[in-house]
Amino acid sequence: MAKQQDSNIAVSFFNIHNIITRGLQVSLESVQRILQGGFQGEMDQEGFFNYIRALSSVLNAHHLTEDDLAFPYFRDKLPEAPFDNWMYWHKKMVVILDEINLAMEKCEKKDQLEAGLRDMENALSRLKEGWPYHIQPETDEFINKADALVPVEEQLRLVKLFAEYVLQHALPLHLTVPFMLYNLPMEDRQVFSQWIPAEGILNLVPTSWKEKWESMIPFLLA
Numbered sequence: 001m002a003k004q005q006d007s008n009i010a011v012s013f014f015n016i017h018n019i020i021t022r023g024l025q026v027s028l029e030s031v032q033r034i035l036q037g038g039f040q041g042e043m044d045q046e047g048f049f050n051y052i053r054a055l056s057s058v059l060n061a062h063h064l065t066e067d068d069l070a071f072p073y074f075r076d077k078l079p080e081a082p083f084d085n086w087m088y089w090h091k092k093m094v095v096i097l098d099e100i101n102l103a104m105e106k107c108e109k110k111d112q113l114e115a116g117l118r119d120m121e122n123a124l125s126r127l128k129e130g131w132p133y134h135i136q137p138e139t140d141e142f143i144n145k146a147d148a149l150v151p152v153e154e155q156l157r158l159v160k161l162f163a164e165y166v167l168q169h170a171l172p173l174h175l176t177v178p179f180m181l182y183n184l185p186m187e188d189r190q191v192f193s194q195w196i197p198a199e200g201i202l203n204l205v206p207t208s209w210k211e212k213w214e215s216m217i218p219f220l221l222a
């Protein structure tokens with residue numbers, strides 16, 4: 001039998017929003033630190049780019065989950081909620097994510113590293129600035145109301161469905177799964193990890209995937 005907390009749609013959306021909120025904060029602070037003082041070694045450089053890659057992928061996967069599954073499911077149940085407006089904002093954020101991905105490519109060319117980092121700072125600043133204005137109405141008009149509209153067992157089914165969809169699109173998983181887990185404090189991480197459908201994935205994080213993501217550890221929570 002599912003526990004209410006495990007199956008609560010609101011908790012799952014709060015968690016993913018909190019992951020992205022921290023991801024944007026850490027990414028922006030890090031790019032500003034690097035622009036001032038440079039990378040502190042190869043591990044710092046690898047960790048920074050892995051962290052940005054994971055943020056971009058998770059944010060995109062979250063929006064796809066809302067556009068393709070969550071919003072269509074709740075559209076009739078919440079006729080007042082401005083789903084089309086939110087989907088429009090998702091499209092605008094895709095443009096900024098594309099800028100971030102281009103900036104990352106620029107950084108790979110040695111003579112364009114600083115220009116790439118400046119482009120990234122610019123794009124991340126705009127994304128971080130707009131983010132609260134996107135998630136606040138989503139929280140007020142969708143997330144806080146969704147809980148009362150759907151029975152607990154149905155919420156459990158939906159939360160699993162949404163988690164599976166995120167994992168289908170948030171690639172590569174060896175970066176995005178640890179990124180999602182360790183941008184949450186321990187207590188929330190335990191609840192969040194119950195929604196990850198393939199148990200094998202959780203076993204891979206501390207074992208065979210570790211060397212692929214461990215450069216991100218200084219950017220993550222313990």
Ligand SMILES: [Fe+2]
Pocket residue numbers: 063066086090134138
């Ligand atoms: Fe959204």
Ligand SMILES: [Fe+2]
Pocket residue numbers: 017062066135138
């Ligand atoms: Fe959202």
